[in-house]
Amino acid sequence: MMRQLTIERVAFIILFALLFALATRIPTDTDVWWHIRSGEYTLTQGMIFTDPFSFTKAGEPWINHSWGAQIILLGVWRLAGDFGLAVYTAALATAGMGLVYRVSSGSVYLRAFALVIGAATAAVFWSPRPQMLSFFLSTVILYILHLHKREKIDRLWWIVPLMALWGNLHAGFSIGFIFLGGSIAGEVLGRIFNPQGADVVSWVGIRKLLIVSLLAFAAIVVNPYGLSMLAVPFQTVGIGALQNFIQEWNSPNFHERQTWPFIFLLLGLLGAAGASKRRIDWTAFLLCAGTAFMALLAGRNIAVFAVVATPVLTRHLDDVLSERGWIINTIKRVTPRQARLNAALLAVVLLGCLAKVLLVLDPTLVRTEQAKILPIDAVEYIRANDLRGPLFNSYNWGGFLIDRLPDEPVFVDGRTDLYGDAFLTNTYLPAATGSLAWVDVFEQYGIRLVIMEKESGLARELRQAGGWRIAYEAEDQPAIIFTREGSGD
DSSP, X not given: OGGGOOHHHHHHHHHHHHHHHHHOOOOOOTTHHHHHHHHHHHHHHOOOOBOOSBSSSTTOBOOOXXXXXXXXXXXXXXXXXXXXXXXXXXXXXXXXXXXXXXXXOSOHHHHHHHHXXXXXXXXXXXXXXXXXXXXXXXXXXXXXXXXXXXXXXXXXXXXXXXHHHXXXXXXXXXXXXXXXXXXXXXXXXXXXXXXXXXTOOOHHHHHHHHHHHHHHHHHTTOSTTTTHHHHHHXXXXXXXXXXXXXXXXXXXXXXXXXXXXXXXXXXXXXXXXXXXXXXXXXXXXHHHHHHHHHHHHOGGGHHHHHHHHHHHHHHHHHHHHHHTTOOOOOOOOOOHHHHHHHHHHHHHHHHHHHHHHHHHTOHHHHHHHHHHHSOHHHHHHHHHTXXXXXXXXXXXXXXXXXXXXXXSOBSOOSOHHHHHHHHIIIIIHHHHTTOTHHHHHHHHHTOOEEEEETTSHHHHHHHHSTTEEEEEEOTTSSEEEEEETTSOO
C-alpha cells in the first residue's frame, strides 16, 4: 500500500484538505439565524405561508422557499452549534469542488492549479446558508451534463428528481435551469456550426435534454407552495433595493482583494482558450459567457461562474500543454523511501489543515469575531432589562434578532422577497439613514425601541433628538440601543 502512495495521490489528498480548510470559516452571516428560526418554526408550528416574524408584514403571504434547507441547518446547529455550521459549509463546498474536479481535464497538478483558483473565486459565496445546497446541487447538474456530453454516459433522468428535491431546498434551482438551457442552446449551435465535433451531442440527445428539462420544470411544482415557487427567483432578482444597497447583489468591487481570483479565472480562461488550438465548444462558450455576465451584475453569481469556468479552463490548458509536449508522466509506484517521504509530507499538511480548522473554530475566537459583527451583548441587554418595542432594527441584524429575540417581532430582516422594493426603499432606508422621514416612520409604527449600528445615520440623529435616550452603548461593540423616554427599562 505504501508504494502506491505516489506524489499524484498525495497531491490529490492535499488539494481537498486545503479546500476544506479554505472553506472553514467562522459563521458570521446574519441571515443564517432567521433560516434556523424558520426551520424550528416549520417543525413545531407547521409550514409557513404568512410572515410570523415581523410586525411590519405580519400575516402577509410569504413563500418560504428554503424550508427544507432550513430544517437541515437547524439540525446541524442543534447537533454541533457554530462548529457544525462551519463544517456544513466546508463539506458542501469541498464536495462541490470535488465534482468540478471530476469534470475537469488534465493531470492532477493541472486540475489542482485550476481548482485552487476556482475555489478562491467561489469562496466569496460560501456561508452556512441554504445557498450552499444550491452550490453543491449545481455541480451535480454540471456533472450529469458532462457525463452525457463528454463520456457518453446517460444519467439525464436523474435530473428530474434532483430538481424536485432542489425546489424544496432553495430558490437557487434557477441555476440548474440556466445550465440546462445553456446546454441545449449550445448543443443546437454545435449541431449547426460544428456537426462533426467529437463532443457535440446528437439531435436525439438534444431532444432528450429538452424533454428532461421540461419534466424538471414540472417537478419544481412538487412543493408546498405549488406553482408560486416558480416565480420566486424572478421576484427576488426584480427587487431594486437588492442591487442598490446589498453588497452580494452589487456588481463586484474589484478594489477588494477577495474578487481578484474572479479576475484571474476570467482572464486565465480567455488566455487559455486563445492559446489553445481547440475551438471553444459552443456550450462552454454560452455557459461561461452567460455566467460571467451574471457575475459582473451581482457578486453572488461569481460562484456559479467558477463552477462552469474551471473545467473549461483545464480543458484548454491541457491542450496548450499537450500541444507543446509539456506532459508530466504519471508515476504508479514509488520506492519505499519515496513513499515514506510522501507520507510524511501528507501528514504535515493534514495536521496543518486540522490545526487551521480547530484554530478558526476555537469557541473564544468565534465569540470574539461574531461580537464584532453581531449585536450579541446588546441582545443580552435587551433580554436582561426586558425592553419592549415596537422595535426598529438594522436590516443587517434582523435575522439574528428573529432567532435571539423570538418574542420581539422585527421591523425588517433579510427576507427581501417579503418586504419588497417599496417598503425597503421608501420606508426602511429613509429612516435607517437618518433622513427627516425617520420621524414619520417612527410615528406610523409607534417605535419605542431601536437597535442600530453606532455609526448609522439614524443613530447620529437619535443622539441629538429629543424624546430618546441611549440605553446601551459599549466601545468595543457594534450596536447602540435607544429607548423612547418614558418607556422605562
